[in-house]
Amino acid sequence: MNDKPEKFIDENGLRLDGRQIDEIRPMTIKIGVLSRADGSCYMEWGNNKILVAVYGPRELHPRRLQKSDSALIRYRYNMAAFSVEDRIRPGPSRRSTEISKVSREAFEPVVMTNLYPSAVIDVFAEVLQADAGTRTAAINAASIALADAGIPMKSLVAACAVGKVDGKLVLDLNKPEDNYGQADLPIAMTQDGEITLLQMDGNLTQEEFKQALEMCKKGCLQILEMQKEALKGKFGEDAAIEVPEDIDEEIDIEVMVECDIGESEDEDLEEADVSGESGEDEDSEDTEAEEEDHEVIEEEFVDLVEEETADEEEITEGSEIREQ
């Protein structure tokens, strides 16, 4: 059972899976994979397979949970029983409850819930296959699914983890690094570098923590770039619809409010399967921060939001589920 590798980093500075210490695992993103959901995203990140659906904004029952001045966000992180080596008992566990809570809080600062009083925005993240870094992968996918659902957000959220193995900080832990590493620090942030999720366990000095934060930031920026690319890939044509450049934000918001409140969302009582929980998560990412794209990201993102609200048809977009 104890298959701890002797060394995590070889003499060439490469990790067990051949990555550099500051390199993230390959990520593939598919958008709009579920026809019933208002927004969805399937993500593979390393060996993680994550499916996220967003339903809403829709009416919230029971009504006593409704918030008169904003929408409620519900986030359900759930692992399939077969997603890990040893089957886990389906259903919420203490671990998945905690992850659901902190993940929801990772989105609270960005989702413009004030536009949908009394409504609920449901995010269901299903981990189909887990291989270290599921919570960050789920957040990355959820961010895209929310955009796919046309829900106004101030920023996308990107997440990855930094860990420590052999006394060295590494980005985006793989399974052995996660299992036997000395520290694990998952972080989610917005395009402005505001931290919306942070957890840590293991052992880090304050100095190491500072470096880890820096490293994570670069990873998140890279992921943000991929998220944007993926969204542009799907909504690129729509993006061609001209949006006057001088539109001011206030006006945008009003437009959104009208559109979105006007249409009542279909409510599918979808009850995702229950599953248990599992091992670990972390994620990470790689280096090269391209500083210049901060602004670009912002603009593009605003564009996306506008586009989405502009043509409502997207809301029930979706294509075949299984391409994997």
Place this chain on the structure above:
Amino acid sequence: MKRRLLREVRSVSNEVMSVLKRDYIYNLMLKGKRTDGRSFDQVRDSEVKTNVIDKAEGSAWVKLGETEVLVGVKLQAGSPFPDSKGEGVIITSLELNPIASPDFEAGPPRENAIEMARVTDRGVRESGAIDLSKLCITEGEEVWIVFIDIHVLNNAGNIQDASSMGAIAALLTTTIPAERAGKGEDTPLPVKDMPLSVTVINIGGSLMVDPGLDEETVCDTKITVISNQDGSISGMQKSGDGALTDEQLLKAVEMACEKAAQLREVHLSNIRD
């Protein structure tokens, strides 16, 4: 029907209160003050009593401001996890009992309680405070299982830090009940470190340590940092609906480590003497 109406009325009035409180606390903050007159980096007065429950293998009662928490540690022989056959097991649970606050309801732990239990657990576990390898009775068959049960008695804010302090204080007083179980002689639980959590909140861009109940209710973001004797960090958790900048985060970590060192000196360093 009547009951439901009452409930609605009550919840509305709470919301109004919290808006008023939010303004009040925010305005005080702008003047550099807090509701109870503390400075931003001042922890409430605290008190720790150990060995308060004879039946438990270790126990501690912690009072942090008006927040009161009782932690009991029990040990039982049981089977190890298949992936760590030679190591003891730690199980931490925390209950937000209805006795502690009008807002708490009976029933299984919900996400807040689970989160706090897990963060406390993380501190104890990841710091290596308990030498789990010494809790093995027969490898692969029998090990000591350490149950850390946290009973919240009064919630006046920052249950997290009170729990963390109570947990490690109780562990420091714990004896392994080997005689009772017919496994040799009683020995003190091998405790190697003293992890302590300190929670910092962000209100309108200002960081304050050890939030009182109103501050905790009103704040956007809480960050809990668990640090060890050598100043290293063994756990962290951001909680709440807000976000933090790098600078705020680094400042919070520094603040928390410093406060933890002080609290450790005052309350924990003499427990084992």
